[in-house]
Amino acid sequence: MANCFVGDVQGCYDDLRRLLDLAKFDPTEDTLWLCGDLVARGPDSLGVLRFVKSLGERAVTVLGNHDLHLLAVAGGHAPLKKKDKIEPIIKAPDAAELLDWLRFQPLLAEHPEHPLLMVHAGLSPAWDVTLARQCAREVESLLQGEHYQWLLKHMYGDHPDSWSNELTGIERYRYIINVFTRMRFCYFDGRLDFKCKLGPKESTPGLRPWFEQREHHVDDPIIVFGHWAALMGQCSVADIKALDTGCVWGNSLTLWRYEDDALIATPCPVHAK
DSSP, X not given: OOEEEEOOOTTOHHXXXXXXXXXXXXXXXXXEEEOSOXXXXXXXXXXXXXXXXXXXXXXXXXOOHHHHHHHXXXXXXXXXXXXXXXXXXXXXXXXXXXXXXXXXXXSEEEOSSSSEEEESSOOOTTOOHHHHHHHHHHHHHHHTSTTHHHHHHHOOOXXXXXXXXXXXXXXHHHHHHHXXXXXXXXXXXXXXXXXXXXXXXXXXXXXEEHHHHSOOOTTOOEEEEOOOGGGTTOOSSTTEEEOOOOTTBTSEEEEEETTTTEEEEEEOOBOOO
């Protein structure tokens, strides 16, 4: 009974199935954990959604920025961009069922027995795991409730870029969403940066990766994240696993198996244009 974690799929359905075959993933015994961004720039986002949904409890996924954007587009709160390649989902006969399923996925997922925590982008340097869990549940309850369209309409924006326990309303929810789905770098004072998408060695002076800015706690679980293709799976902090290796950009799709610490990857053609 293996736990297999996979980085950003971004609609690369064939690559995902090939990777799972390489890892000898057994959907009757194993669990597939996906770091978010199931959809977007690849050729078959609809196929990815249908497949992951069909796995039922054998699949655990978290929401990424592209997944939330799909929900916003479907709700009429953001424009449909050709490069995102999500129109087949919106026009599919099972669109309502798929989108409703996606809306009920978490921002933060944890293994019930092993010290494993998965998010799309990261955890705020201002949060410990307990606060991160609380913040995730706040936004998830809104997404899964009757006012989710209001949240999707107002979630876009780069501010506030600093955490305060006094944040309320949409400013609080926007910060939480940005941390879980968009964050890469922070300033030394903890403010979030959303402009730089390069790797740490090429970044703007004064920025640090969130995982270097964040204080380590002895009881922290292993943290698994995606979102940051420029890292190419390299993270400078022990027990933090970076799994986005740029599948959609022609690099590879990577799987990490918890039980034997194996990394398995498959090369991918360029899908994003």
